[in-house]
Amino acid sequence: MHLPVLLKESIENLITDPQGIYVDCTLGGGGHLQYLLARLSPDARIIGIDKDLEVLSQSRERIGASNLTLVQSDFRNLTLILQKLGIDTVDGILMDLGVSSFQLDIAERGFSFQTNAPLDMRMNREDSLTARDIVNSYEEKEIKQLLYQYGEEAYAANIARAIVKYRSEKAIETTLELVDIIKGAVPAKYRREKHPAKKSFQALRIAVNSELDALREALPQATEVLKTGGRLCIISFHSLEDRIVKHFMQEKSRSCVCPPDFPICICNQHPQLRVINRKPIMASVQECTENSRARSARLRVAARI
Numbered sequence: 001m002h003l004p005v006l007l008k009e010s011i012e013n014l015i016t017d018p019q020g021i022y023v024d025c026t027l028g029g030g031g032h033l034q035y036l037l038a039r040l041s042p043d044a045r046i047i048g049i050d051k052d053l054e055v056l057s058q059s060r061e062r063i064g065a066s067n068l069t070l071v072q073s074d075f076r077n078l079t080l081i082l083q084k085l086g087i088d089t090v091d092g093i094l095m096d097l098g099v100s101s102f103q104l105d106i107a108e109r110g111f112s113f114q115t116n117a118p119l120d121m122r123m124n125r126e127d128s129l130t131a132r133d134i135v136n137s138y139e140e141k142e143i144k145q146l147l148y149q150y151g152e153e154a155y156a157a158n159i160a161r162a163i164v165k166y167r168s169e170k171a172i173e174t175t176l177e178l179v180d181i182i183k184g185a186v187p188a189k190y191r192r193e194k195h196p197a198k199k200s201f202q203a204l205r206i207a208v209n210s211e212l213d214a215l216r217e218a219l220p221q222a223t224e225v226l227k228t229g230g231r232l233c234i235i236s237f238h239s240l241e242d243r244i245v246k247h248f249m250q251e252k253s254r255s256c257v258c259p260p261d262f263p264i265c266i267c268n269q270h271p272q273l274r275v276i277n278r279k280p281i282m283a284s285v286q287e288c289t290e291n292s293r294a295r296s297a298r299l300r301v302a303a304r305i
Contacts, residue, residue, distance in 0.1 A: 003290070003291040004028075005096070005235060005293055005297045006283055006287075006294065006299045007035055010094060011035050013281075014093075014094055014231050015040065015091075015092060015231075016092060018039070019040070019041045020045075020091030020092065020230075021087060021089075021090040022045070022047070022091060022092045023047045023092070023094070024036065025093060026095055026097065026100075027048040027050035029055070034063055040067075042067060043067070045067050045087075046067060046069070047071060047082070047085065047087070048068060048069070049071050049072075049073055049075050050071075051123050051124040053072050055103065056072050076213075076214040076218050078093075089226065089230070090225055090227065091227055091230045091231075092231045092232075092233070093225075093230075095215075095222075095233070095234045096235045097235060097241050098237040098238075110130075113175060113176075113179050113197040113201045118132065118175075119131040119173060119174060119175055119177075119178060121201075123209045124209075130208060131178075131205070132171075135163050135204070136171050140161060141160075143159075143160040144156045144159075144160035144161075146207050149203070150204075150212070151201075151203030151206075152240070155190065158186060162182070162184060162185035163178075178197070178200075183197070202238065215241060215245070219245070223273060227304060228304055231276075232302045234301075235298065237296050237298075242300070246300060249273055249275050249300060249302045253274060253302070255269065255270065257269050271305055273302040273303065274305055276301040276303055277300065280298035280300050283295065
């Protein structure tokens with residue numbers, strides 16, 4: 001079941017003009033978008049973006065509104081998407097990062113380490129790279145680096161070694177096949193503390209979909225297309241995403257980025273954003289109880305200057 005995370009907190013921070021133009025960069029199940037639609041004037045305009053055609057099709061069937069435009073694309077193409085729609089500036093942009101509950105619920109997509117499926121993990125099935133390609137063709141050092149960098153996996157070296165050893169006998173085809181390899185590569189204590197495949201699956205998903213690069217590319221575009229006073233609201237689910245968002249907002253809110261030892265400012269930078277919440281907004285205890293996914297959610301908000 002799809003439960004949008006930090007729903008009220010994100011939409012209440014997002015809306016500055018009930019008749020404005022808003023963009024949901026990661027439509028997913030459409031929970032945030034439906035709540036947004038209900039709180040905007042019929043004269044408002046909403047753009048919903050998702051790179052996953054299946055998710056987009058399901059949302060199109062469930063959500064009908066004359067002022068809603070749905071676009072299949074990666075939000076790293078934000079400026080181009082808006083240009084094609086004849087939109088120069090918008091009043092608010094929402095990004096709900098990570099994998100959609102809809103994607104997790106479709107077993108054959110290969111996102112979940114709980115069900116058996118082909119190792120896929122592509123959010124856009126038109127993309128060529130799959131998780132199967134990575135585990136069966138990348139060098140051991142590349143897999144190790146990927147698991148450590150994108151999954152912050154302490155046993156990345158052990159897991160990479162086990163993957164390469166296993167695939168020397170046969171190709172790794174399914175999610176549970178990979179889960180068994182990971183379980184055999186980590187200490188028993190680690191297996192008891194949490195699901196041992198969680199971080200590795202996160203790392204593979206991020207690599208397959210180039211998620212962090214897409215985020216880095218989208219953030220400057222989002223800043224540029226926001227109207228003065230417009231809001232940028234971003235929900236992240238792990239430290240890698242949150243760190244990128246936090247540092248970006250901090251940098252764009254500074255009036256000078258010269259090294260501290262420079263006697264005078266030569267960068268001529270002017271702040272573009274005003275950070276609304278210095279610390280991320282977290283889900284309530286009640287929401288975390290009702291939706292375990294909310295426990296790791298972080299909402300950061302900034303306004304265009």
